Structures are given as C-alpha cells and as structure tokens.
Amino acid sequence: MLEQVHRLLALPDVPRYNIKAVVQQTQVNISTLRAWEQRYGVPNPTRSDHGHRLYSQRDIEIIKWLKQCTEEGLAISQAVALLRDMRDTGDVVARPAPPPPPTLADAGWPDLRAQLTEALLTANLRQAHLLVNTAVALFPVETLVLDLLQPMLIDIGERWAHGDVCVADERVVTNFVRQRLLGLLQIHAPFANGPRLIAGCAPEEQHEIGLIMFSLLMEQRGWELIYLGQTVSSEGLGEFLLRMAPALVCMSVSMAEHIPGLLEIARIVESRRRHRLVLCYSGMAFERHPELRGRIPGIFLGNDLRDAVVRADDLGEEIDPDRWNRQSHTFRS
Numbered sequence: 001m002l003e004q005v006h007r008l009l010a011l012p013d014v015p016r017y018n019i020k021a022v023v024q025q026t027q028v029n030i031s032t033l034r035a036w037e038q039r040y041g042v043p044n045p046t047r048s049d050h051g052h053r054l055y056s057q058r059d060i061e062i063i064k065w066l067k068q069c070t071e072e073g074l075a076i077s078q079a080v081a082l083l084r085d086m087r088d089t090g091d092v093v094a095r096p097a098p099p100p101p102p103t104l105a106d107a108g109w110p111d112l113r114a115q116l117t118e119a120l121l122t123a124n125l126r127q128a129h130l131l132v133n134t135a136v137a138l139f140p141v142e143t144l145v146l147d148l149l150q151p152m153l154i155d156i157g158e159r160w161a162h163g164d165v166c167v168a169d170e171r172v173v174t175n176f177v178r179q180r181l182l183g184l185l186q187i188h189a190p191f192a193n194g195p196r197l198i199a200g201c202a203p204e205e206q207h208e209i210g211l212i213m214f215s216l217l218m219e220q221r222g223w224e225l226i227y228l229g230q231t232v233s234s235e236g237l238g239e240f241l242l243r244m245a246p247a248l249v250c251m252s253v254s255m256a257e258h259i260p261g262l263l264e265i266a267r268i269v270e271s272r273r274r275h276r277l278v279l280c281y282s283g284m285a286f287e288r289h290p291e292l293r294g295r296i297p298g299i300f301l302g303n304d305l306r307d308a309v310v311r312a313d314d315l316g317e318e319i320d321p322d323r324w325n326r327q328s329h330t331f332r333s
C-alpha cells in the first residue's frame with residue numbers, strides 16, 4: 001500500500017479538470033468530494049479565475065484511492081493520515097513520468113498485435129478495422145499507440161527491410177495506421193483547450209507516422225494541435241507562427257539528409273524567441289546519428305515517445321502555466 005501511495009503522490013499536479021469531470025472519472029459524488037475537502041483538506045483543488053475548483057491528475061488518482069480504501073473498510077481519516085505521512089517524509093520525486101498505461105497483455109489481449117498484423121498482411125481490412133475499433137473502445141489511446149500500433153509498424157518495417165514482406169504489404173499497413181491515427185486526432189481535437197502545438201516534418205521529410213503518434217498523445221494531454229504533416233516548407237512559416245502563436249513547434253526528421261531543412265526551420269523559430277516559442281525535435285535521424293542531437297538550436301525530445309510526451313508537456317507548463325486554464329487562445333506575447 002505504501003508503494004501505491006508513493007506512486008500517487010508522484011503523479012503530475014497540474015490543475016486541469018473541473019468537478020464534473022472528476023465525478024465522472026472517480027464515481028465519487030460532489031457532496032462527498034466537498035465533505036472530504038472541508039474535513040480533511042484532501043483533495044485540495046486550486047481555483048480557476050471564476051472561482052471553480054480545478055483538480056489535477058494526482059487529485060483524481062488520490063480520490064480514487066480514498067474511495068477504494070473506504071470500500072475495503074479503512075476509515076477515511078486513516079487513509080488521509082497515511083497519505084499525509086508519506087507526503088511529509090518528503091520522499092517524493094517532484095514531477096516524474098506518470099505510471100505506464102496497461103499493456104495489451106495486462107489487459108487480457110496478448111495476441112491482438114499478431115491478429116492485427118495478420119489481418120493487414122492478408123489485406124483483410126474489414127477485420128483490421130474491427131480489431132482496432134474494439135481496441136479503441138477498450139484501451140487508453142496510449143496503449144493503442146505504444147503497445148499496438150508502434151511495435152507493429154516497427155516489426156513490419158524490419159520485415160520489409162529483410163525482404164520478408166513486399167513494398168505493397170508495407171504500404172497497406174502504413175496507410176491503415178496513418179489513417180486510423182489521423183481519425184483519432186480528429187475525434188479528440190474538440191476536447192483540447194490547452195496551449196498550441198504545431199507539428200510537422202522537416203522540408204523533404206515524408207516519414208510522419210512517429211510524429212502523428214506523438215501529436216495524438218499530446219492532444220490527449222489537452223494540447224491544441226495544428227498538424228502540418230509531411231515536408232513542411234520554411235516559406236512563409238515565420239509569419240504563420242506569429243499568427244498561430246503556438247507554445248511549441250515540434251519537428252520530425254527520419255533521414256539525416258533532411259537535417260539542413262530542420263536547421264532552416266530552427267533559425268526561423270529562433271528569430272521568434274521573444275514570443276516564447278520553443279522548437280522541439282526528434283525522429284529516427286537522431287537515433288541513427290546521436291552526434292546530430294546537440295547541433296540544432298532547440299530541444300531534443302528523445303526517441304522514446306512516452307518520455308518525449310512528458311518532456312514536451314512539462315515545457316508547455318514552464319512556458320506559460322496559466323494557459324492550461326484558459327478556454328480560448330487570446331494569448332499573444
């Protein structure tokens with residue numbers, strides 16, 4: 001149990017959710033939430049400009065844990081005391097990565113990836129869509145991306161490189177995944193009211209799937225996404241960035257020969273630095289050529305998507321913490 005409490009206290013503490021969202025996620029009703037807050041000071045939400053309570057992911061997980069404790073017979077006062085003891089020891093990391101999402105194996109569907117690969121390589125798209133539809137309904141987006149689609153694509157890429165699957169097979173799989181990811185971006189877009197993120201590939205760069213995955217995971221965290229896609233030209237980009245006023249520009253480069261194009265974009269972003277604009281980048285080129293990482297004026301997010309998303313999310317908070325609580329983008333620096 002101590003382990004569990006320690007994990008809870010280490011979750012991100014950024015206020016984002018209103019009380020309605022908390023009730024939905026925790027199944028604890030409003031009067032109980034207020035009673036716990038008044039009597040025990042837990043949870044301890046911050047207030048929006050309009051005085052409404054705003055809860056963090058940590059608050060939500062703490063509420064779920066308190067509910068579980070009371071259901072298992074522990075007095076609420078004891079559960080709160082345990083929480084306080086752990087907090088007071090100070091033995092808590094400030095902002096570590098959130099706990100990993102469940103894997104397909106954890107969730108009782110270990111062979112889903114093999115089934116989806118089989119469906120796609122036999123061009124049974126009907127079956128492939130059914131499998132993904134079911135996965136979308138059952139799993140968080142992170143599991144879908146990080147445990148189903150990403151490893152499947154990497155596997156197909158390797159099989160193609162070894163000549164085990166042909167180019168057409170690889171295209172069926174890549175296009176299917178691309179379309180499904182873009183569809184998910186559209187579904188989640190209306191719920192994103194955080195800072196703006198512009199995502200694109202360096203000039204001439206066509207490999208975009210890693211970037212779409214990253215974009216989707218950022219959108220999940222509330223970022224408002226403007227997706228520019230493959231081979232973004234630097235022409236007119238400076239003016240576009242001023243108009244859009246994003247917090248981050250995230251670029252992807254898979255092939256080392258496209259690095260000069262990224263440098264061109266980096267220079268444009270640099271010239272807008274007083275607008276608190278930050279360039280982030282990643283992609284296979286930096287995995288294959290680690291020496292290139294420090295050469296771009298910007299922040300290398302790493303090639304691990306899960307870590308990259310946590311890092312980028314933190315950057316947004318550093319740039320302008322208030323933006324998380326704004327409903328519209330009136331921000332212009």
Ligand code: B12
Nearest residue numbers: 153157205206207208209210211250252282283284301308
């Ligand atoms: C699909 C694919 C294509 C598709 C891309 C379709 C699309 N809409 O994206 C198409 C057909 C267009 C294509 C074209 C080409 N391709 Co190609 N392609 C691939 C393939 C099979 C899969 C790439 C992929 O999507 N992987 C899945 C994603 C999830 O992984 P990822 O790209 O590595 O990204 C990861 C991280 O880098 C990170 N990431 C990526 N971007 C970003 C951005 C941010 C901000 C963050 C945080 C993270 C992040 O996220 C991912 C996590 O694992 C790979 C094979 C392979 N082994 O990867 C070859 C591969 C990348 N292609 C290659 C080549 C050579 C080409 C072509 C030159 C082929 C040709 N002769 O025409 C052209 C070049 C096109 C161009 N100008 O860019 C080579 C590249 C070699 C190199 N590094 O120099 C590879 C490695 C194949 C090989 N073994 O030779 N390709």
